[in-house]
Amino acid sequence: MKYPVEQIRAFCEQVWTKAGLLPEDAKRCVDVLLAADLRGQRTHGTTHMKDYCTRMELGTATNGADIDIQQTSPSTLVVDAKHGVGMVVAAKVMERCIQQAKVSGACFASIHNGCHYGLGAYYPMMAVEHDMIAVSFANTPPLVAPFGGADPLLGTNPISVAIPAGKYPPLVMDIATSVVAKGAISLALKEGRSIPDNWALDKDGNPTTDAAAANVGALMPFGAHKGYAMELIGSLLSFALSGADMDTDIPRFFEQPDKLTNVGQFMGCIDISKFCPVEDFKARVDGMFDVLKACRPAAGSKGVMIPGEIEVNNTKVSLEEGIDLSEATLKDLKEMADTFGVPYTF
Amino acid sequence: MKYPVEQIRAFCEQVWTKAGLLPEDAKRCVDVLLAADLRGQRTHGTTHMKDYCTRMELGTATNGADIDIQQTSPSTLVVDAKHGVGMVVAAKVMERCIQQAKVSGACFASIHNGCHYGLGAYYPMMAVEHDMIAVSFANTPPLVAPFGGADPLLGTNPISVAIPAGKYPPLVMDIATSVVAKGAISLALKEGRSIPDNWALDKDGNPTTDAAAANVGALMPFGAHKGYAMELIGSLLSFALSGADMDTDIPRFFEQPDKLTNVGQFMGCIDISKFCPVEDFKARVDGMFDVLKACRPAAGSKGVMIPGEIEVNNTKVSLEEGIDLSEATLKDLKEMADTFGVPYTF
Numbered sequence: 001m002k003y004p005v006e007q008i009r010a011f012c013e014q015v016w017t018k019a020g021l022l023p024e025d026a027k028r029c030v031d032v033l034l035a036a037d038l039r040g041q042r043t044h045g046t047t048h049m050k051d052y053c054t055r056m057e058l059g060t061a062t063n064g065a066d067i068d069i070q071q072t073s074p075s076t077l078v079v080d081a082k083h084g085v086g087m088v089v090a091a092k093v094m095e096r097c098i099q100q101a102k103v104s105g106a107c108f109a110s111i112h113n114g115c116h117y118g119l120g121a122y123y124p125m126m127a128v129e130h131d132m133i134a135v136s137f138a139n140t141p142p143l144v145a146p147f148g149g150a151d152p153l154l155g156t157n158p159i160s161v162a163i164p165a166g167k168y169p170p171l172v173m174d175i176a177t178s179v180v181a182k183g184a185i186s187l188a189l190k191e192g193r194s195i196p197d198n199w200a201l202d203k204d205g206n207p208t209t210d211a212a213a214a215n216v217g218a219l220m221p222f223g224a225h226k227g228y229a230m231e232l233i234g235s236l237l238s239f240a241l242s243g244a245d246m247d248t249d250i251p252r253f254f255e256q257p258d259k260l261t262n263v264g265q266f267m268g269c270i271d272i273s274k275f276c277p278v279e280d281f282k283a284r285v286d287g288m289f290d291v292l293k294a295c296r297p298a299a300g301s302k303g304v305m306i307p308g309e310i311e312v313n314n315t316k317v318s319l320e321e322g323i324d325l326s327e328a329t330l331k332d333l334k335e336m337a338d339t340f341g342v343p344y345t346f
Numbered sequence: 347m348k349y350p351v352e353q354i355r356a357f358c359e360q361v362w363t364k365a366g367l368l369p370e371d372a373k374r375c376v377d378v379l380l381a382a383d384l385r386g387q388r389t390h391g392t393t394h395m396k397d398y399c400t401r402m403e404l405g406t407a408t409n410g411a412d413i414d415i416q417q418t419s420p421s422t423l424v425v426d427a428k429h430g431v432g433m434v435v436a437a438k439v440m441e442r443c444i445q446q447a448k449v450s451g452a453c454f455a456s457i458h459n460g461c462h463y464g465l466g467a468y469y470p471m472m473a474v475e476h477d478m479i480a481v482s483f484a485n486t487p488p489l490v491a492p493f494g495g496a497d498p499l500l501g502t503n504p505i506s507v508a509i510p511a512g513k514y515p516p517l518v519m520d521i522a523t524s525v526v527a528k529g530a531i532s533l534a535l536k537e538g539r540s541i542p543d544n545w546a547l548d549k550d551g552n553p554t555t556d557a558a559a560a561n562v563g564a565l566m567p568f569g570a571h572k573g574y575a576m577e578l579i580g581s582l583l584s585f586a587l588s589g590a591d592m593d594t595d596i597p598r599f600f601e602q603p604d605k606l607t608n609v610g611q612f613m614g615c616i617d618i619s620k621f622c623p624v625e626d627f628k629a630r631v632d633g634m635f636d637v638l639k640a641c642r643p644a645a646g647s648k649g650v651m652i653p654g655e656i657e658v659n660n661t662k663v664s665l666e667e668g669i670d671l672s673e674a675t676l677k678d679l680k681e682m683a684d685t686f687g688v689p690y691t692f
Contacts (some may be wrong), residue, residue: 015653052626072451072621073449073450073451073452073617073620074420074421074449074450074451074621075420075421075447075450075451075452075453075616075620076452076616076617076620076621078452078620078621078622095412101421103419103420104419104420104421105418105419105420105421105422105454106419106421106422106452106453106454106614107421107452108451108452108619110622117644121359127393133583133587145641145644146638146641147649147650147651148641148643148644148650148651149638149641149642149643149644149647149648149649150641150642150643150644150645150648151641151642153637153638153641161575161579163579163582169664171575171576171578171579171582173572173576173579175572175575201644204645205642205643205644205645205647206644206645207645216427222569222570222572222573223479223568223569223572223573224569225573225651226519226521226568226569226573226651227568227569227573228653229519229521229653230506230519230576230651231518232517232634232638232652233507233509233517233519235581235634236509236517236630236631236634237479239630239634240627240630240631240634241479241618241621242621243622243626243629243630246630246633246634246637248637250481251354268452269420270421270422270454272587273424274418274419274421274422274424275418275422275424275456275587275588276424276456276587276588276589280589281586281587284582284585284586284589285582285586287592288578288581288582288585288586288592289596291499291592292495292499292578293501295491295494295496295497296491296495296496296497296551297495297496297551298494298495298496298547298548298551298552299496299547299551299552299553301494301495302494303494303495304492304493304494304495305493305571306578307571307574307575307578307590319638329636341503
């Protein structure tokens with residue numbers, strides 16, 4: 001059933017505050033989760049509220065109020081996230097990057113002791129509001145085989161990039177570096193479907209169309225050796241700069257809530273105004289998007305989309321029609337209402 | 347036939363100097379071309395010496411001696427390349443980025459009025475020598491259809507990244523954002539071979555295995571919508587920040603030597619020492635590479651390679667055995683020897 005965004009927002013802010021976040025951090029945290037739901041990226045939305053709260057109860061996630069941000073040069077920050085809820089930490093860090101990039105032209109932050117930060121695109125999108133180009137990388141538990149290998153040694157290590165436009169919404173790329181998320185395999189398995197042969201390897205390293213075999217095998221990187229390189233770069237930026245755990249040492253965030261995570265993240269932004277007048281930049285981006293949107297569609301396609309366009313359309317619909325909360329999510333919200341003494345409004 | 351690297355180097359330096367480059371720029375320029383040949387990336391090597399020289403004769407490329415580099419903030423440079431030979435310009439710009447990143451932690455440069463810069467990976471590899479992580483982007487003539495589109499509107503817009511390691515050679519990613527280069531289609535056509543169905547579209551936007559149909563159609567981006575997003579990001583970073591030409595307005599560099607190019611490039615680096623001790627970083631990268639190299643091979647694979655590993659191996663062989671110069675390249679070199687009054691030594 002669908003519920004108005006503001007109803008969900010108000011409820012979740014209360015829960016997060018009771019769970020221990022500072023009020024302004026609770027607002028931010030809910031905003032990140034709702035952004036995911038609105039954009040149709042439900043796997044990073046309110047469906048995981050309870051998982052984060054469980055970690056806070058168990059002490060494997062903190063409220064992120066005392067994170068340590070050291071500025072080590074005009075354009076670099078080193079952050080100890082102290083296991084703070086990822087959305088709180090990442091938003092604070094990107095705020096600092098934005099502030100500093102206004103001065104120095106660019107600013108990048110390396111985060112260790114991090115935990116799951118939800119919708120990766122949210123943080124670069126914060127910087128877009130300040131006329132910046134921004135990126136965010138994170139490493140994640142090992143699910144993907146390196147190109148040419150049989151074993152899952154790399155995370156799906158998402159890469160998020162946002163670039164402002166003028167009359168168009170910003171370009172927002174938000175990709176896992178595997179062909180598909182692990183969830184797509186689980187879903188095919190549950191529904192008894194076969195899968196395309198470029199999604200996953202079986203446990204012996206053979207490409208497979210059998211979802212059951214894929215489920216105990218390894219995901220494949222997108223774009224063969226090129227996507228593998230991107231995935232590995234995301235990993236190195238995330239853990240090797242920060243001293244966080246290597247992908248192979250990262251526990252599953254939702255499935256193993258009692259395990260402390262030391263995820264690495266790397267994010268930052270560059271200030272467009274240091275390169276050219278912002279309006280000129282935006283006009284040039286619009287010009288490219290005009291060209292792309294006017295392209296003849298390929299066979300079987302409805303036409304060219306700008307990265308992030310589908311999510312902008314989803315957001316419009318969700319804002320009008322509300323966000324669909326599943327029975328499972330509603331059950332979680334009810335439990336949290338009881339646990340934290342917050343009125344249940346659904 | 348194969349020739350010692352130093353023999354080719356000495357000859358080419360003389361030619362470039364006679365063609366109008368300053369002696370130190372001639373050295374650099376040859377080093378970039380030879381790096382491509384050594385690495386087995388012959389399409390960016392000495393085979394194109396004459397094409398660059400032709401442009402210099404025609405006045406559509408300059409010697410790059412008077413490029414304008416403006417530092418606009420602690421971490422940003424704006425560069426008018428003044429149509430200088432790309433290898434000369436890009437190396438000078440990356441040198442400035444490295445110098446400045448040592449101070450400010452990061453430095454990025456936006457280049458307009460650029461021309462073809464050969465081996466994109468060369469410039470990030472310069473920064474690796476200074477314990478930096480570096481990137482380089484460029485936009486190029488339109489050969490690739492955007493994902494979902496039928497027309498070639500985007501360049502193959504290469505992305506180059508280099509990351510230092512300790513006991514291993516650095517990670518070097520140097521990719522076109524199409525599945526294959528246009529040259530792979532031409533070669534299949536010449537040899538009467540069919541092509542895989544994910545390389546290109548015919549002129550009506552249908553995937554095709556017919557090299558002739560592909561040759562008048564459009565290349566496809568690597569990794570479907572994900573690679574398309576990367577390709578578009580590369581384009582925007584290159585032209586929209588700098589005010590260079592959009593991909594659709596860029597002439598073919600080698601085929602249309604009389605057309606001035608206003609290519610855009612974007613490059614820069616971050617200083618690892620501002621995030622952590624460099625030795626710690628390198629040990630962590632080595633740790634990841636150890637894990638990857640120990641991976642069981644996938645079916646049909648000889649094992650996992652580190653991005654850039656093949657090129658390092660090629661370089662070792664070429665340094666020992668010499669570089670293979672084709673009849674066509676030798677003919678070019680002979681012509682240049684005559685034109686510039688340089689002793690022909692091959």
